[in-house]
Amino acid sequence: MSSYISLSYFDLALAAVFIVLNGVISIAFKLGLAKKLLIVSLRMVAQLLLVGLLLSWIFSVSSLWLTAGIALAMALFAGREIWARQERKLAGIWGFGIGTGAMMFAGMFVTLIALNTQIQPDPWWSPRYSLPLFGMILGNTMTGVSLALDRLTAMVVREKNAIEARLLLGLTRWQAMRPFVRASLRAGFMPIINAMAAMGIVSLPGMMTGQILSGVAPQEAVKYQILVMFLIGGATGLGVIGATFAATMRLSDDRHRLRLDRLKSSHTPTY
Amino acid sequence: MLEIKSVRSEIFGPLSLSIKPGQCIAIMGKSGSGKSLFLRAIADLDPNEGEISLNAKSRDAMPASEWRRMVGLVPAESGWWADSVGDHFDNMAGVAKMLAELDLPPEILSWQVARLSTGERQRLALIRALTLQPVALMLDEPTAALDRQATACVESLIQQQLAKGVSIILITHDEHQAARLADETYLLENGKLVKTSPEHKETSA
Numbered sequence: 001m002s003s004y005i006s007l008s009y010f011d012l013a014l015a016a017v018f019i020v021l022n023g024v025i026s027i028a029f030k031l032g033l034a035k036k037l038l039i040v041s042l043r044m045v046a047q048l049l050l051v052g053l054l055l056s057w058i059f060s061v062s063s064l065w066l067t068a069g070i071a072l073a074m075a076l077f078a079g080r081e082i083w084a085r086q087e088r089k090l091a092g093i094w095g096f097g098i099g100t101g102a103m104m105f106a107g108m109f110v111t112l113i114a115l116n117t118q119i120q121p122d123p124w125w126s127p128r129y130s131l132p133l134f135g136m137i138l139g140n141t142m143t144g145v146s147l148a149l150d151r152l153t154a155m156v157v158r159e160k161n162a163i164e165a166r167l168l169l170g171l172t173r174w175q176a177m178r179p180f181v182r183a184s185l186r187a188g189f190m191p192i193i194n195a196m197a198a199m200g201i202v203s204l205p206g207m208m209t210g211q212i213l214s215g216v217a218p219q220e221a222v223k224y225q226i227l228v229m230f231l232i233g234g235a236t237g238l239g240v241i242g243a244t245f246a247a248t249m250r251l252s253d254d255r256h257r258l259r260l261d262r263l264k265s266s267h268t269p270t271y
Numbered sequence: 272m273l274e275i276k277s278v279r280s281e282i283f284g285p286l287s288l289s290i291k292p293g294q295c296i297a298i299m300g301k302s303g304s305g306k307s308l309f310l311r312a313i314a315d316l317d318p319n320e321g322e323i324s325l326n327a328k329s330r331d332a333m334p335a336s337e338w339r340r341m342v343g344l345v346p347a348e349s350g351w352w353a354d355s356v357g358d359h360f361d362n363m364a365g366v367a368k369m370l371a372e373l374d375l376p377p378e379i380l381s382w383q384v385a386r387l388s389t390g391e392r393q394r395l396a397l398i399r400a401l402t403l404q405p406v407a408l409m410l411d412e413p414t415a416a417l418d419r420q421a422t423a424c425v426e427s428l429i430q431q432q433l434a435k436g437v438s439i440i441l442i443t444h445d446e447h448q449a450a451r452l453a454d455e456t457y458l459l460e461n462g463k464l465v466k467t468s469p470e471h472k473e474t475s476a
Contacts, residue, residue: 164316165350165396169361170340170403179352255315256335 003215016041058127067127071134075104078138082146088153091264094250102243103145107138110235118227136207136228137235140192144236145243148188152247153263155180163258173252181248188240192233199229273342273407273438275313278321282308283462285321290407290438295429297441297453299467304459306442307347310409313440314344325406343405347412347442349396351384356395359384362402369398373424389416394425401428407438414448426452 019041026033058066079100089095111134115121121129156163159180166176174181199205200222207228211221253259272292277285283305290296300306312319315335323330330338353359357380360366370377373394379387387395393416400408410429414422429452433439443449449456449468456468 159350159352161346161348161350162352163350164346166352167316167336168314168339168344168346169399170336172334172336253318255318256339257316257318 055127055131058131062127064123064125067125067130070127070131071108074131074135074138075100075107078103078142082142082149085146086150086153088150088157089264090153090247090250091262094247094262095264098246098250099145099149099243102246103138103141103239106235106237106239106242107134107141109238110231111137114227114231133228133231137232140195140232141235141239143191144188144240147191148184148240148244149247151187152180152184152244153251155183156251156258157260157263160258160260167256167258171256173256173258174248176256176258177248177252181244184244185240188244189237192236196229196233199225205229272326273440274322274324276322278309278312278319278323280305280308280312280317280319283459284309284319286459286462286464288440288457288464290440292436292438293433294455295433295439295441295453297443297449297456298459298464299443299446299449299456300459305462306459307411309459310344310346310411310440310442313409314339314342316344340403341405342407342409343400343403344409345397345400345411345413347415349392351392354383354385356380356382356384356387359395359399360402364402366398366402369401369428372428373398374421390418390421393417394421397425397428401432405437407440408432409440409442411442412444413441415444422448 019037023034023037025031026037058070079096082099082103083089083096086095086099090098111130114133115124115130119129119133124130156177163176163180167173195203205225208221208225211224212218216224250262251259273288273290275286275288275290277287279285286309288296298306298309308317311317312321313323315330315338325338325341330342351359360380366380367377370379375391375394379391379395384392393413397410397413413429414425417425426448429439429441433452439452441449441452446456453468455466457464458467459465
């Protein structure tokens with residue numbers, strides 16, 4: 001990695017000139033974006049500096065329990081995000097539990113296997129490897145799960161008459177809800193399928209570009225990217241399927257009834 | 272024989288009824304009195320308590336899906352899930368004949384659901400339920416969106432089913448319809464069924 005070029009804080013200030021330029025344009029044309037740009041830039045810098053500090057601390061402490069704790073905190077934040085993005089939520093613990101549980105299970109399962117087979121750092125849970133990997137997998141699984149659950153809950157409400165008509169014709173709950181379950185699965189899989197299709201042609205992924213910029217040979221960076229995409233795709237799929245089936249079960253009961261009473265009654269999205 | 276014993280939910284009950292083969296019971300009552308919910312409870316579409324059996328076979332002893340194939344419910348608002356009308360029919364036996372009897376064109380099966388009128392949907396939903404050849408049938412205002420002629424067609428189809436020995440529960444707002452079709456009429460009020468007409472069916476010429 002001899003070709004790694006370290007950046008100084010002066011380099012960063014220089015790059016910020018482009019944002020300042022945008023701010024000047026906004027003021028000149030009264031676009032009203034200058035203040036927002038300023039705030040969001042400062043916020044981003046603060047967040048990233050903090051995360052940098054946090055990561056160096058975690059890497060230096062290098063404790064299994066600390067790493068596990070951070071991973072759990074990441075999963076809970078992502079779970080809250082899934083919960084908040086659903087317009088119609090399941091009532092009670094289920095609203096948070098199904099999405100978070102499925103995402104966490106899928107993300108951890110795939111991360112643990114990758115750490116112990118393909119990557120094999122020493123120790124296997126080394127936070128330098130496990131946390132970024134878990135983060136990438138979690139972020140994508142979160143997107144998939146939240147899209148699938150949002151689609152499913154919105155659909156069963158909108159298609160109540162259709163689902164009940166199918167139930168009344170003697171179909172089981174799984175048969176009756178199948179078209180809507182399939183649409184939810186499609187919605188959950190769509191982002192990862194699009195990302196995989198565009199990979200390398202439309203988009204050069206951030207992780208790979210980052211590795212190349214820091215001096216890794218392109219073929220090596222590509223190998224890492226392929227590994228990561230498989231892991232992300234696998235975890236997203238498992239999470240989406242798990243969450244959709246669990247939610248379908250919760251939205252119906254063993255007497256093959258549609259149970260919309262198990263959704264929270266509020267109509268207003270909370271985000 | 273459809274036997275309903277002390278069925279109740281939060282809104283109504285306990286309600287009991289027993290309906291012999293070929294018998295028609297009409298239920299009337301204000302909107303919101305729980306008539307539709309009572310039918311949904313019998314079909315086990317909402318959580319409810321009580322004993323229901325059909326020809327001595329208990330509802331709770333079989334999967335709800337199997338129960339609903341024998342005890343058909345046609346709700347006031349029909350549900351559709353595919354674009355084309357025909358895709359909603361699994362079993363085409365008898366469909367053509369019933370379409371003709373309900374004054375619907377045979378090519379309606381290739382139409383888009385979106386272009387159907389409410390009355391057409393209502394009649395198609397009835398036909399769809401009848402393709403399962405249910406032993407008992409519950410109809411929630413089956414002629415609410417229909418003109419006089421179509422209403423007469425639906426009523427004669429109901430008569431046919433009664434003649435075949437199907438037990439029918441009919442929700443209606445029209446006391447003349449109740450008198451034409453039903454052997455007994457009840458009023459659902461404050462969660463209780465009150466018998467209003469012991470008299471026999473009007474015999475239509």
